[in-house]
Amino acid sequence: MSRSFDAIIVGAGQAGTPLAGRLAAMGMKVALVERHHVGGTCVNTGCKPTKTMVASAYAAHLARRGADYGVGTGAITVDLAKVHARAEKVILDSRTSNEDWLAGMDGLTLLRGQARFTGPHELIVGNETITAPRVFLNVGGRPAIPDLPGVGDVPHLTNSGMIALTEPPEHLVVVGGSYIGLEFAQMFCRFGSKVSIVEMGPRLIAREDEAVSEAIRDILEGEGITVRTSAKCITLARGETGIIVGVDCTDGDPQIEGSHVLLATGRRPNTDDLGLDVAGIATDKRGYIIVDDSLATSVDGVWAMGDCNGKGAFTHTAWNDYEIVAANLLDGEARKVSDRLLGYALYIDPPLGRVGLTLAQAKETGRPLLYAQRPMTKVGRAVEKDETLGFMSLIADAETKKILGAAILGTGGDEAIHAILNLMNAGAAVDTLRWAVPIHPTVSELLPTLAGDLAPL
Ligand SMILES: Cc1cc2nc3c(=O)[nH]c(=O)nc-3n(C[C@H](O)[C@H](O)[C@H](O)COP(=O)(O)OP(=O)(O)OC[C@H]3O[C@@H](n4cnc5c(N)ncnc54)[C@H](O)[C@@H]3O)c2cc1C
Numbered sequence: 001m002s003r004s005f006d007a008i009i010v011g012a013g014q015a016g017t018p019l020a021g022r023l024a025a026m027g028m029k030v031a032l033v034e035r036h037h038v039g040g041t042c043v044n045t046g047c048k049p050t051k052t053m054v055a056s057a058y059a060a061h062l063a064r065r066g067a068d069y070g071v072g073t074g075a076i077t078v079d080l081a082k083v084h085a086r087a088e089k090v091i092l093d094s095r096t097s098n099e100d101w102l103a104g105m106d107g108l109t110l111l112r113g114q115a116r117f118t119g120p121h122e123l124i125v126g127n128e129t130i131t132a133p134r135v136f137l138n139v140g141g142r143p144a145i146p147d148l149p150g151v152g153d154v155p156h157l158t159n160s161g162m163i164a165l166t167e168p169p170e171h172l173v174v175v176g177g178s179y180i181g182l183e184f185a186q187m188f189c190r191f192g193s194k195v196s197i198v199e200m201g202p203r204l205i206a207r208e209d210e211a212v213s214e215a216i217r218d219i220l221e222g223e224g225i226t227v228r229t230s231a232k233c234i235t236l237a238r239g240e241t242g243i244i245v246g247v248d249c250t251d252g253d254p255q256i257e258g259s260h261v262l263l264a265t266g267r268r269p270n271t272d273d274l275g276l277d278v279a280g281i282a283t284d285k286r287g288y289i290i291v292d293d294s295l296a297t298s299v300d301g302v303w304a305m306g307d308c309n310g311k312g313a314f315t316h317t318a319w320n321d322y323e324i325v326a327a328n329l330l331d332g333e334a335r336k337v338s339d340r341l342l343g344y345a346l347y348i349d350p351p352l353g354r355v356g357l358t359l360a361q362a363k364e365t366g367r368p369l370l371y372a373q374r375p376m377t378k379v380g381r382a383v384e385k386d387e388t389l390g391f392m393s394l395i396a397d398a399e400t401k402k403i404l405g406a407a408i409l410g411t412g413g414d415e416a417i418h419a420i421l422n423l424m425n426a427g428a429a430v431d432t433l434r435w436a437v438p439i440h441p442t443v444s445e446l447l448p449t450l451a452g453d454l455a456p457l
């Protein structure tokens with residue numbers, strides 16, 4: 001069977017689904033192909049379930065600290081089956097509402113199955129061939145499993161397996177100390193597991209400045225998590241009662257024995273089983289689809305959005321890719337991905353809110369810099385909440401007075417960072433902050449003070 005459409009979208013993730021809505025609303029005949037669950041990673045195995053679980057972990061943590069607030073509690077227990085059920089409900093509600101929305105969409109055909117190119121504008125799904133002059137790829141990514149010695153001999157978990165657990169592991173060994181590893185490490189420690197993090201790099205979350213990495217390590221170790229960095233010889237093997245993770249061949253304990261191992265060592269794009277070579281669509285060495293500033297691929301009439309183009313690795317960057325493609329194609333605009341100002345958050349507690357350059361990146365520009373840093377112990381709202389771990393920092397260009405970047409590792413940091421993000425998007429100089437009258441008592445109210453503290457580096 002063969003069918004032609006005005007547009008084919010592969011992947012019902014964070015960009016493909018809203019784009020389907022825009023194209024169908026323009027009267028186009030659209031095929032949306034999805035091989036697994038509508039909503040993709042974020043809805044089904046990523047942001048939504050993990051942030052739901054982070055909320056449960058925070059509740060457990062705060063309950064254990066009840067006495068600090070003059071609140072009496074009994075023994076604190078965590079029922080992971082209930083935590084899991086809560087996350088499942090959030091997943092299903094979101095997935096179902098997306099599916100219902102798509103089902104009611106005039107002009108849209110949702111095809112279930114794996115899509116594979118048979119030509120530049122022709123794909124096969126099951127036993128059906130579909131063609132369209134416009135093809136949009138939103139195929140996302142999956143965990144990259146490192147080729148560690150023994151990896152094929154022992155059971156290991158990735159993000160999907162972690163979300164499915166209904167009992168906390170006795171001892172969880174997390175390999176990889178970045179977003180996925182750190183969020184799961186802290187939440188499972190709070191659920192009652194013993195947790196060890198094994199990171200091959202010299203520090204945790206190495207894309208951030210050293211001060212941020214160190215503060216995060218202190219926060220996690222303060223909760224009882226063991227952290228091993230510079231772990232150079234990671235191996236996996238079956239032990240008598242669990243899994244032995246070989247950590248180092250030079251210093252410290254050579255191995256850690258855990259009951260469960262999470263591999264959180266990065267992600268790879270879902271581009272190896274898409275037939276891109278048949279279509280002539282170019283990828284880079286790591287399999288990411290090469291796109292230009294408007295997200296067009298090397299083949300006319302084919303675009304790539306979201307994690308699979310390597311330009312972003314977040315839900316909001318995938319969504320922004322949709323906005324760029326839709327604005328250029330349908331609204332006559334000329335939007336570019338290089339205009340995007342990147343912000344993101346790491347959802348440990350306290351969270352890290354980030355925008356723009358790190359201090360190390362700012363120094364690399366060679367520009368004269370202004371810098372300010374303030375511990376959360378000097379933020380009234382944090383003191384009142386008795387959540388004073390972390391710090392906030394701000395970097396500005398000493399000549400233009402434009403803000404170059406900021407980090408807020410502290411309570412409410414994921415929200416407060418938006419004050420800076422919005423100011424940077426508006427292109428405003430840092431002095432604009434000084435004359436703002438923020439609401440008391442908030443974390444954000446200290447941002448003008450931080451701006452006032454800016455001093456040459
Ligand atoms: C544990 C975890 C936590 C995360 N937390 C956050 C967070 O808090 N905030 C944040 O911004 N980001 C977070 N992320 C990242 C975020 O989930 C991704 O950046 C985002 O989902 C990418 O969206 P996407 O549309 O590019 O791809 P996806 O959402 O992965 O969608 C791609 C879709 O394409 C389908 N597909 C792939 N190949 C084919 C094919 N050949 N045929 C048919 N269908 C196909 C897949 O089944 C999938 O449904 C997290 C990720 C993980 C793993």
Ligand SMILES: NC(=O)c1ccc[n+]([C@@H]2O[C@H](COP(=O)([O-])OP(=O)(O)OC[C@H]3O[C@@H](n4cnc5c(N)ncnc54)[C@H](O)[C@@H]3O)[C@@H](O)[C@H]2O)c1
Binds near residue numbers: 181199200204266346
């Ligand atoms: N809060 C959020 O927005 C959020 C949360 C989770 C995931 N994500 C997204 O998911 C993506 C993937 O996250 P991630 O943490 O898996 O990957 P990552 O690429 O951010 O980090 C992988 C970590 O694993 C380490 N590593 C790699 N190979 C290793 C090995 N063999 N042994 C030991 N350590 C090893 C790396 O040094 C690095 O620290 C991120 O890019 C992020 O965009 C975002």
